[in-house]
Amino acid sequence: MHKEINLSKNQQIIFDFIEKAKEPLKAYSILFNVQKKGIKAPLQVYRALDKLIEIGKIHKVESRNAFIACKSSSCEISQATAFSICNKCENVSEINNPKLSKYLTNFEDDTGMQYNKYNLEFFGLCKKCKTK
Amino acid sequence: MHKEINLSKNQQIIFDFIEKAKEPLKAYSILFNVQKKGIKAPLQVYRALDKLIEIGKIHKVESRNAFIACKSSSCEISQATAFSICNKCENVSEINNPKLSKYLTNFEDDTGMQYNKYNLEFFGLCKKCKTK
DNA sequence: ATTAAAATGTTATATTATTACATACTGTTA
DNA sequence: TAACAGTATGTAATAATATAACATTTTAAT
Ligand SMILES: [Zn+2]
Ligand SMILES: [Zn+2]
Ligand SMILES: [Zn+2]
Ligand SMILES: [Zn+2]
Numbered sequence: 422m423h424k425e426i427n428l429s430k431n432q433q434i435i436f437d438f439i440e441k442a443k444e445p446l447k448a449y450s451i452l453f454n455v456q457k458k459g460i461k462a463p464l465q466v467y468r469a470l471d472k473l474i475e476i477g478k479i480h481k482v483e484s485r486n487a488f489i490a491c492k493s494s495s496c497e498i499s500q501a502t503a504f505s506i507c508n509k510c511e512n513v514s515e516i517n518n519p520k521l522s523k524y525l526t527n528f529e530d531d532t533g534m535q536y537n538k539y540n541l542e543f544f545g546l547c548k549k550c551k552t553k
Numbered sequence: 554m555h556k557e558i559n560l561s562k563n564q565q566i567i568f569d570f571i572e573k574a575k576e577p578l579k580a581y582s583i584l585f586n587v588q589k590k591g592i593k594a595p596l597q598v599y600r601a602l603d604k605l606i607e608i609g610k611i612h613k614v615e616s617r618n619a620f621i622a623c624k625s626s627s628c629e630i631s632q633a634t635a636f637s638i639c640n641k642c643e644n645v646s647e648i649n650n651p652k653l654s655k656y657l658t659n660f661e662d663d664t665g666m667q668y669n670k671y672n673l674e675f676f677g678l679c680k681k682c683k684t685k
Numbered sequence: 686a687t688t689a690a691a692a693t694g695t696t697a698t699a700t701t702a703t704t705a706c707a708t709a710c711t712g713t714t715a
Numbered sequence: 716t717a718a719c720a721g722t723a724t725g726t727a728a729t730a731a732t733a734t735a736a737c738a739t740t741t742t743a744a745t
Contacts, residue, residue: 512612
């Protein structure tokens with residue numbers, strides 16, 4: 422088991438909202454939606470997002486500037502993320518593939534650089550969009 | 554051999570500047586530096602960047618919102634990119650590793666989604682920064 | 686109680702990117 | 716060459732994303 426971390430008030434509000442969402446959320450869309458909970462300023466959102474990312478509860482989908490709840494329990498340890506992104510419907514899902522993560526975690530290039538983190542984003546058309 | 558593409562005036566100006574640079578460049582830093590060449594507005598830069606990305610002459614380093622010239626001739630065809638990023642000195646280099654690209658290009662997940670593009674960013678400390 | 690670390694509140698501002706609309710250039714075909 | 720389509724450009728305004736700076740409060744461990 423990994424360490425349980427108690428979220429602060431703002432962190433919990435923002436995590437709850439992201440977790441309920443079916444798609445990645447933008448920071449300002451989060452802000453707009455949690456204003457009724459007392460969160461007023463962008464910085465309050467960004468600070469919570471930073472912390473949630475740090476502890477692996479959410480990820481940033483870099484190519485979309487959007488945030489998504491983690492679906493793979495191992496991310497709270499590993500900082501190794503992979504996503505599948507549909508360019509048409511913008512559906513994003515986290516790839517949870519042990520072979521892939523093992524391959525990438527062990528990847529070594531010729532520069533002698535050692536990696537402690539990676540982010541991979543695959544793009545294409547999802548099953549639904551492909552058949553339309 | 555792949556098709557040679559003639560760059561337009563603005564595209565050439567901006568590509569030349571990015572290619573000479575040793576590190577990834579930000580859009581507004583590019584803008585500032587090419588103003589003496591007659592490029593006045595952000596949109597002129599972003600339009601050129603979009604085109605250069607489309608044809609594979611440059612890439613966007615998503616985690617840094619920065620742009621870097623392609624060092625691997627295969628990118629003008631493939632749209633498959635991988636970078637190594639030092640979190641301390643911010644050095645970024647394109648990884649040109651046939652095994653890696655083959656592995657990722659052929660990667661299939663269980664959703665039946667087929668990918669035509671990916672972007673991978675590895676993070677860590679480069680050789681120099683590690684020994685300091 | 687003291688203290689340090691983490692979190693919050695608030696305002697202002699910086700940075701990154703796009704919309705909208707008018708115009709001009711380039712190459713192809715009738 | 717005239718017409719056309721596609722691409723590229725110019726310009727102003729604005730949208731969207733993210734951080735700086737500073738004051739205060741909460742939390743949790745000594
Ligand atoms: Zn995850
Ligand atoms: Zn789709
Ligand atoms: Zn490349
Ligand atoms: Zn370094």
